[in-house]
Amino acid sequence: MSTAGSGQNAGNESAGSASGTVLKKTFPHVDLDGHNLPPSPAPSSPHSGRRYAIATELVYTEGSDQYNASSVPIYQSATFKQTSGSGGGEYDYTRSGNPTRTHLERHLAKIMSAQRALVVSSGMAALDVITRLLRPGDEVVTGDDLYGGTNRLLKYLGTHGGIIVHHVDTTTPENVETVISSKTAMVLLETPTNPLIKVVDIPKIATIAHKENPNCIVAVDNTMMSPLLLNPLELGADVVYESGTKYLSGHHDLMAGVIAVNDTSLGERLYFPINASGCGLSPFDSWLLMRGVKTLKVRMEQQQSNAQLIAEFLESHGFKVRYPGLRSHPQYDLHHSMARGSGAVLSFETGDVGLSERIVESAKLWAISVSFGCVNSLISMPCRMSHASIDAKTRQERAMPEDLIRLCVGIEDPNDLIDDLRRALVQAGAVNVSLDDFQAVHPTNAATTN
Numbered sequence: 001m002s003t004a005g006s007g008q009n010a011g012n013e014s015a016g017s018a019s020g021t022v023l024k025k026t027f028p029h030v031d032l033d034g035h036n037l038p039p040s041p042a043p044s045s046p047h048s049g050r051r052y053a054i055a056t057e058l059v060y061t062e063g064s065d066q067y068n069a070s071s072v073p074i075y076q077s078a079t080f081k082q083t084s085g086s087g088g089g090e091y092d093y094t095r096s097g098n099p100t101r102t103h104l105e106r107h108l109a110k111i112m113s114a115q116r117a118l119v120v121s122s123g124m125a126a127l128d129v130i131t132r133l134l135r136p137g138d139e140v141v142t143g144d145d146l147y148g149g150t151n152r153l154l155k156y157l158g159t160h161g162g163i164i165v166h167h168v169d170t171t172t173p174e175n176v177e178t179v180i181s182s183k184t185a186m187v188l189l190e191t192p193t194n195p196l197i198k199v200v201d202i203p204k205i206a207t208i209a210h211k212e213n214p215n216c217i218v219a220v221d222n223t224m225m226s227p228l229l230l231n232p233l234e235l236g237a238d239v240v241y242e243s244g245t246k247y248l249s250g251h252h253d254l255m256a257g258v259i260a261v262n263d264t265s266l267g268e269r270l271y272f273p274i275n276a277s278g279c280g281l282s283p284f285d286s287w288l289l290m291r292g293v294k295t296l297k298v299r300m301e302q303q304q305s306n307a308q309l310i311a312e313f314l315e316s317h318g319f320k321v322r323y324p325g326l327r328s329h330p331q332y333d334l335h336h337s338m339a340r341g342s343g344a345v346l347s348f349e350t351g352d353v354g355l356s357e358r359i360v361e362s363a364k365l366w367a368i369s370v371s372f373g374c375v376n377s378l379i380s381m382p383c384r385m386s387h388a389s390i391d392a393k394t395r396q397e398r399a400m401p402e403d404l405i406r407l408c409v410g411i412e413d414p415n416d417l418i419d420d421l422r423r424a425l426v427q428a429g430a431v432n433v434s435l436d437d438f439q440a441v442h443p444t445n446a447a448t449t450n
């Protein structure tokens with residue numbers, strides 16, 4: 001039995017005693033006591049055979065459950081009984097592997113066009129697992145606009161783990177070229193970045209990194225796009241990871257992280273710390289994520305068409321809006337050369353922190369909340385919330401506008417969302433209202449700032 005692709009019962013390959021082995025071979029479905037064993041229900045969609053369109057692949061699963069359950073059963077069990085004293089069963093302990101988790105991992109590997117996917121307890125746990133590939137003295141090159149938690153983990157590794165971290169503006173590949181060296185063990189990219197929506201040229205940077213050091217791991221955080229819109233592994237990345245808490249699950253009812261690779265030996269190296277530390281996703285959350293991922297396409301399509309309308313609405317009223325679906329985005333062409341859509345996160349400036357606070361607090365349909373990718377719409381001030389762990393001095397050095405408002409668009413009716421935003425802008429005093437129009441009090445859009 002190979003652990004590749006499932007990661008269960010690692011390091012326990014023995015098939016049991018000689019008589020047990022003969023019995024198993026002769027009667028594969030009968031255990032030592034003569035019980036008729038059902039086939040394992042773990043298998044999901046194998047990454048082989050006919051490929052359907054993504055909408056179909058998201059919902060189509062295969063299994064060999066004894067009752068043909070259409071929804072994968074939740075194996076809420078920490079342990080699995082063995083048929084022989086020397087173990088060797090497909091599963092032994094849920095930290096090492098669980099049929100519900102394996103089913104999800106195989107499904108995600110297919111969706112992410114990967115040879116192997118691993119699911120863990122959060123997006124940050126995924127990054128923690130990936131950074132365990134690093135050794136003291138290794139260098140990491142990464143962006144100057146990153147999710148606050150990513151920045152925090154890298155800072156911790158820089159302070160306590162002997163890792164040298166270079167933050168550069170990765171929107172210009174030449175900046176990466178300047179700091180990269182044979183000591184660069186990892187290039188870590190986010191695109192579009194959270195929260196400044198900066199776009200990064202994955203193929204170009206992956207080429208630069210691999211040319212400088214063929215062993216350099218290019219890791220891409222794909223949380224803002226999801227596999228529906230972007231496949232970094234197809235663009236030269238070695239590892240892709242995402243917070244499953246966001247679009248993949250879509251309902252803010254679980255925390256999860258997903259890691260995917262094409263190199264199966266790299267997959268084994270990543271599986272090791274998951275088993276060793278115990279951050280594999282629980283059976284129930286695996287089931288919940290499996291359920292959520294099936295509706296990814298319909299949710300994302302509604303979310304991004306809403307986001308496009310909202311971005312256009314704000315820009316047309318004088319606000320500087322950052323969204324890759326707008327022609328005014330400086331890397332519009334680059335983004336659309338890599339991705340199949342613009343996603344549903346945008347940010348905009350108001351020109352005044354107090355004004356931004358009042359807008360956020362005046363909104364009703366837009367919940368004041370961190371996170372994104374959920375069916376309901378959210379509004380937040382990144383410098384006060386999701387990115388507050390980046391100190392004020394660093395935020396200033398990285399040109400993060402303190403008045404930035406981030407909108408994470410859900411699946412509601414777009415007219416209701418725009419109405420609510422319009423009302424919040426008026427109530428907060430962010431716009432000058434005339435008889436037939438209204439415009440930002442502090443216009444910040446390209447027409448006024450360039």
Ligand SMILES: Cc1ncc(COP(=O)(O)O)c(C=O)c1O
Nearest residue numbers: 122123124147194223243245256
């Ligand atoms: C871009 C990005 N990556 C990773 C994470 C971490 O994910 P999680 O919250 O699931 O740990 C987040 C948000 O938390 C994020 O916004």
Ligand SMILES: N[C@@H](CCSC[C@H](N)C(=O)O)C(=O)O
Nearest residue numbers: 147149194370371372385386
């Ligand atoms: N208090 C949390 C904040 C989580 S932010 C979640 C998400 N990535 C976002 O960008 O909104 C923390 O300190 O991590």
